[in-house]
Amino acid sequence: MTTHDAWTLVCRLFAGGTPVLRATLSPREVSALSMLGKAVRPTVVDQFFVLCPHCQQHRAQVWGDGRGGRVCRCPECGQVPVEAIDGAALALDEDWLRQKMRLALDIESRDDIYDLGDGAWRLGNARSSPVVLARDLTRVLHEPTLLDRIRVAGSNIRVITPRPRTTRGSSFGSSVEWLALEERFTFYGGVITFIPSVPFAVPAVADPAAPVNGPFSADFKWATLPDVQSTPIRFTQGQAKVFEALWSFKGAEVDGERIMQRAGQKSDKPIDLFKIKSKDKGKPEHEARLAAYGALVVTQQRAGLYAMPCSATGKGARTS
């Protein structure tokens, strides 16, 4: 399990391209660090905002306290002293990643890595096919000349990127094969391994998390809410059913019981499925689900009415 966590962290750090504050790592990510060795190295970020060291919930601006120290002003905790340690951050050794990716793909080492600029690198040729590692799929899609620069007649180009939040809009032509960094590679025992494609690979554009119904994926198991989380938020089966039911009412205010009936859930109120159990307190995936619920569902507690404004389509469907 931690092997998977370690690779997920590598992919996240590569996708972000900047150091992350150590305080923002989940406990699983922290435990995954030991497996990564020197691939992830400590650094310090210059910061005007920190994650509140007290509640770890809010990002707060940092101020001088007038006595040479620093405080952050958390909306919930008020003034909280910020120690130097709170700026402790981690950065991915991207050269390490590129070298290990080359090994994973059997790219000959006499073939140099070529920096294509703006977070894209030509790793070399794997069986005479050029391989590109890029931070951002969208950027590569929107700049076709980038691939023209390295195209080899008669060969496909492989483009490896972290899975994007959405793949709306465009896709590559047939001469380009896209590989999701998270899914087509693994990390174990200090080695990155390529997972060869299965014969009936799904097309690159079939992203199960892609927003189809407003911010929700086709099956309501994912929501793309950049204000809540930079990556799509994954819901449990029950939570997805609740959102799907709320969606079906097109923004109208509906009695909680009726929603839960349509969702086929035993609880009385939609919120019940999002409440965080004490054992899950502080776990980012649970916090994100609850935050998504808070961002999408409008509650009239006294009347017991619920509405999801983002599902309102026709005029007048939204009652505020």
Ligand SMILES: [Zn+2]
């Ligand atoms: Zn706080």
